[in-house]
Amino acid sequence: MGDVVSLRDFRKKKAQKERDLKAAENRARFGRTRDQKEHERRESDRVAEQLEGKKLGGALTQVAEDSQPEGPKPPAPKADDA
Numbered sequence: 001m002g003d004v005v006s007l008r009d010f011r012k013k014k015a016q017k018e019r020d021l022k023a024a025e026n027r028a029r030f031g032r033t034r035d036q037k038e039h040e041r042r043e044s045d046r047v048a049e050q051l052e053g054k055k056l057g058g059a060l061t062q063v064a065e066d067s068q069p070e071g072p073k074p075p076a077p078k079a080d081d082a
Helices: 007-030 034-053 056-066
Strands: none
Touching: none
């Protein structure tokens, strides 16, 4: 005959393995030092800045806004008009 297996022990071991796996994932996600977090943030900012500089619409939009003719300005509202 086969060995007697306690299902309760089996469930406990399975649950423990799942908790260990979850703990390992959390350590990977949240277990970083302040320096590591700061380095990652700076790197992300640098990449975003480089990407922003390479966009085609950014420079053209700025030129288009600067080249608009200045027309007469509307009169400023008076403080007495309420």
